[in-house]
Amino acid sequence: MSGWVKIAGLGPGDEALVTPEVTAALADATDVVGYIPYVARVAEREGLTLHASDNRVEIDRSQHALQMASEGKRVVVVSSGDPGVFAMAAAVFEALENGPVAWRELQIDVLPGITAMLAASARAGAPMGHDFCTINLSDNLKPWSLIEKRLRLAAQADFSMAFYNPRSKSRPEGFVKTLEILREECEPDRLILFARAVSRADEAIRISTLAEATPEMADMQTVVIVGSSRTRMIERDGAPIVYTPRFTPDEDQ
Amino acid sequence: MSGWVKIAGLGPGDEALVTPEVTAALADATDVVGYIPYVARVAEREGLTLHASDNRVEIDRSQHALQMASEGKRVVVVSSGDPGVFAMAAAVFEALENGPVAWRELQIDVLPGITAMLAASARAGAPMGHDFCTINLSDNLKPWSLIEKRLRLAAQADFSMAFYNPRSKSRPEGFVKTLEILREECEPDRLILFARAVSRADEAIRISTLAEATPEMADMQTVVIVGSSRTRMIERDGAPIVYTPRFTPDEDQ
Numbered sequence: 001m002s003g004w005v006k007i008a009g010l011g012p013g014d015e016a017l018v019t020p021e022v023t024a025a026l027a028d029a030t031d032v033v034g035y036i037p038y039v040a041r042v043a044e045r046e047g048l049t050l051h052a053s054d055n056r057v058e059i060d061r062s063q064h065a066l067q068m069a070s071e072g073k074r075v076v077v078v079s080s081g082d083p084g085v086f087a088m089a090a091a092v093f094e095a096l097e098n099g100p101v102a103w104r105e106l107q108i109d110v111l112p113g114i115t116a117m118l119a120a121s122a123r124a125g126a127p128m129g130h131d132f133c134t135i136n137l138s139d140n141l142k143p144w145s146l147i148e149k150r151l152r153l154a155a156q157a158d159f160s161m162a163f164y165n166p167r168s169k170s171r172p173e174g175f176v177k178t179l180e181i182l183r184e185e186c187e188p189d190r191l192i193l194f195a196r197a198v199s200r201a202d203e204a205i206r207i208s209t210l211a212e213a214t215p216e217m218a219d220m221q222t223v224v225i226v227g228s229s230r231t232r233m234i235e236r237d238g239a240p241i242v243y244t245p246r247f248t249p250d251e252d253q
Numbered sequence: 254m255s256g257w258v259k260i261a262g263l264g265p266g267d268e269a270l271v272t273p274e275v276t277a278a279l280a281d282a283t284d285v286v287g288y289i290p291y292v293a294r295v296a297e298r299e300g301l302t303l304h305a306s307d308n309r310v311e312i313d314r315s316q317h318a319l320q321m322a323s324e325g326k327r328v329v330v331v332s333s334g335d336p337g338v339f340a341m342a343a344a345v346f347e348a349l350e351n352g353p354v355a356w357r358e359l360q361i362d363v364l365p366g367i368t369a370m371l372a373a374s375a376r377a378g379a380p381m382g383h384d385f386c387t388i389n390l391s392d393n394l395k396p397w398s399l400i401e402k403r404l405r406l407a408a409q410a411d412f413s414m415a416f417y418n419p420r421s422k423s424r425p426e427g428f429v430k431t432l433e434i435l436r437e438e439c440e441p442d443r444l445i446l447f448a449r450a451v452s453r454a455d456e457a458i459r460i461s462t463l464a465e466a467t468p469e470m471a472d473m474q475t476v477v478i479v480g481s482s483r484t485r486m487i488e489r490d491g492a493p494i495v496y497t498p499r500f501t502p503d504e505d506q
Binding site for chain 1: 264267268269270271272273274277311335336337338339342343344346347349350357358361362363364365366367368371372374375376378379380381382383384385386387388389394395396398399402403406407409410411412485487489490494496497498499500501502503
């Protein structure tokens with residue numbers, strides 16, 4: 001089979017954050033598959049067919065990509081950010097595992113991209129400059145009890161935390177509960193960042209504390225970063241800088 | 254002041270993984286500062302001065318960069334991977350916070366890059382396709398007791414885990430202890446990946462299980478990824494694919 005699938009990360013939005021590897025894959029593709037707003041970022045050209053589909057059809061889209069590749073097409077599956085972070089890579093492999101055995105002979109590559117939390121972290125300073133964790137707050141695909149357990153253990157581990165999909169229109173109560181759990185586990189002046197549409201024209205970064213944060217500060221376009229207990233803020237004339245120092249003292253000494 | 258500092262991520266090694274934003278910053282710089290092997294990746298040109306320094310002088314290097322910028326230079330501080338993940342961004346902000354107040358007027362930007370764990374994850378499939386955490390196993394800058402605490406809580410949270418700096422020549426016992434802790438907390442067939450020199454000529458990816466993993470499988474060039482309890486392997490003729498499904502069932506139902 002001469003077809004292939006490349007699962008590519010387009011980064012958070014700015015074209016200057018798309019890797020040359022991804023640009024080259026798009027230039028060589030016959031077909032591009034993905035969620036409507038991500039496919040819209042790919043320039044049309046002769047010989048390239050764009051297949052945009054709605055949200056929540058990740059497995060259908062993956063099967064379509066694998067099927068086209070098995071017919072000899074060169075298919076790029078586009079994700080925002082990095083395809084391995086709450087994006088299309090896991091969906092394609094799920095479709096592969098449950099699909100025809102012949103699909104396993106296909107060349108399938110994942111092309112990494114700049115994931116939203118690291119673009120957001122860069123914009124704010126270095127809030128994830130030490131150990132951290134990354135949690136998808138959507139309970140579409142996992143029980144809320146698991147999210148709550150992870151939040152409490154992550155707070156007890158004193159990780160910086162990044163949250164994807166913090167607040168959907170249909171289930172806004174999840175992020176309300178998240179803030180309540182964090183207030184039980186962490187001190188009130190813990191820093192929390194709301195990074196919306198990072199690297200895009202409507203980018204907005206807001207720095208708050210757990211005591212002052214409200215659920216409305218987040219939406220589905222927002223990545224939320226909660227600092228560790230050691231995360232600090234440097235005040236200056238422009239936007240303050242938030243960072244987590246590299247050094248943690250031994251509290252027993 | 255017309256000078257600036259950009260703290261830039263060069264990605265894991267392959268030039269095709271360097272973002273155009275970083276390439277443009279290097280083209281506009283008067284000075285590049287960094288650890289010797291990372292500065293060696295920057296092409297020499299007229300008008301650009303390269304300042305390579307040894308490991309473990311991150312604060313000296315940061316002060317040097319800030320001082321040059323305050324004198325009007327356009328300085329790029331280079332990191333491998335992403336500057337916000339166990340790299341130079343936190344060091345520069347530490348130097349900024351403790352340095353002359355005038356430095357706070359400087360333009361300082363962090364330019365994100367492809368961090369090693371996401372390049373490694375992409376190469377293996379999507380082992381971090383669900384909630385995960387990222388831990389620096391070096392105890393140079395934090396007590397071992399904190400690393401152990403984080404490892405146990407992360408295992409109890411059933412995160413996939415990525416480890417940076419797993420095993421230094423001078424302190425190889427840390428990774429021995431890490432494997433012991435993980436064997437206490439996780440089942441023996443838990444998948445563990447050793448990704449060495451990802452995207453470089455000597456890249457090597459090794460898939461193992463906690464029962465079969467040995468400390469010698471890691472060195473300081475290796476990123477280690479431990480799957481969650483749900484991480485799976487797809488066998489095929491070529492390299493197997495390791496991925497973590499997006500869906501977690503509710504065990505109470």
